[in-house]
Amino acid sequence: MSNKIATKDEIKSFLTDIFTKEKNISIDKLSPDRPLKELDIDSFGFLEVIFSIEHQYNISFPKNYEHLVTIQDVIDVTHDLVLSKQ
């Protein structure tokens, strides 16, 4: 957990790590506008991704996050949550 506010670039790079290393998704699939549904992760797999983000930035995603459609949406929501924590 970092003390300074994470930038969107840092969040993106953290997410890229999670997707490539823990979920074995190839990096060329990870463009920001890529819909999450095309990433070949089931709903439980995505729960694990959310858990890793929450743990990293000490934030809590809302219970329902169906409005997150693309990778960029995840980055934006994470960034908003990090900012609102300050």
Next chain:
Amino acid sequence: MKHQRRVVVTGFGLVSPLGNTVDELATNIFAGKSGIKQFVGPYLDKLNCKVAAQADFDPGHYFEKKSDYSILDRVGQMALHASKEAVKHADLDMDKVVKDRTGVYVGTGMGGIHSVEDGYQTLFVEGENRLKPYTVLMCMYNSPAAAIATHFSISGPNLTFSTACSSSAVSIGQAMKDIRYGEIDVALAGGTDAILAYASIKSWEAIRTLAEEDKEDISKSCKPFSANRTGLVIGEGAATMILEELSHAQARGAHIYAEIIGYGAANDFKHIAVPSVEGQAAAMQKALDDSGLNPQLIQYINAHGTGTKFNDETETNAIKQIFGEHAYQLAVSSTKSMHGHLMGAAGVLESIITLLGMQRNELPPTINLEQPDPKCDLNNVPNQSQKIDNLEYAMSNSFAFGGTGATLIFKKSVGKHTA
């Protein structure tokens, strides 16, 4: 023949303190080797009892991908591995079995206790406020059975039994009944327990049943039937048996290790933790009744034989009550002296050892039987295995905190048995 549909054992797999293959287990058991050592794990310095029978089981070594085991507690990892090995050992093609005529029956005493403790550690010690998403699925008692059933796409019964130390004897018995009464033709039946976690060991310390460490040789700490016995040693592991309806096994040309001819479950109701002669005898009697067998034909009993003062004397007396003079003719050993008490996996592991003895015509020993106890005066196969002309009929006893006793009776050949 008492029952029309007969049930046979066609293979088994295991994870145990004496090895994770059938061959390793057999070699170690009949050589009288101990798998009991000093516990390796967190908080060792805070444990009063540092003796344990741990399985040398690193999931990374046995599973192809981390994602295959990271969502399972150790209790489920071991059970799934043991089941895969059992299927291989039975040479059973799971693509050919009828999936809704196949069932999974797993016994476990304390389920995913490592994950429960990890969760509490995260929340209470580390002060975090969230748990891993799979926590519920790792902690729930039916997780091992679910992992097995999911892995093999089994759509018949998927059942979990939790009756403490008799859990896997019960799971085998209930699976046997479901085959006998026509519900299914094939079962993966057994048990698993991985309770060597700090708080869990502490709870066993509190009930004061654990063996004291043998100061000269820690591996000799469990001494069933010996006058200087001080208690049980906690073990961990999992084991699965493949059970089949006889004609199903014969049709595919399977090797048959034994027939399960009797199962008895009886409740020892007098006390939640103190065994009684009547309670233990009742389970043996029910199994004998179920088999229709003349008790004089039983040649060997793999005892519950925990190594506690109470159990071993009570069990000896219960055997005398059931068998009378024949108690002195048959052999009664406790292999827990070598592999420790596998709790929810004890009954199935000990049944496998019994079947290995039948195959070799050899009785597994009770090791560390240093001082004969006049109150435990049966042939306990002291310290070394004993050869026997033909081990045809054997019994395995499992008793438990909570009262559920379960006895299984095996017959080696599938010819008609003499009643």
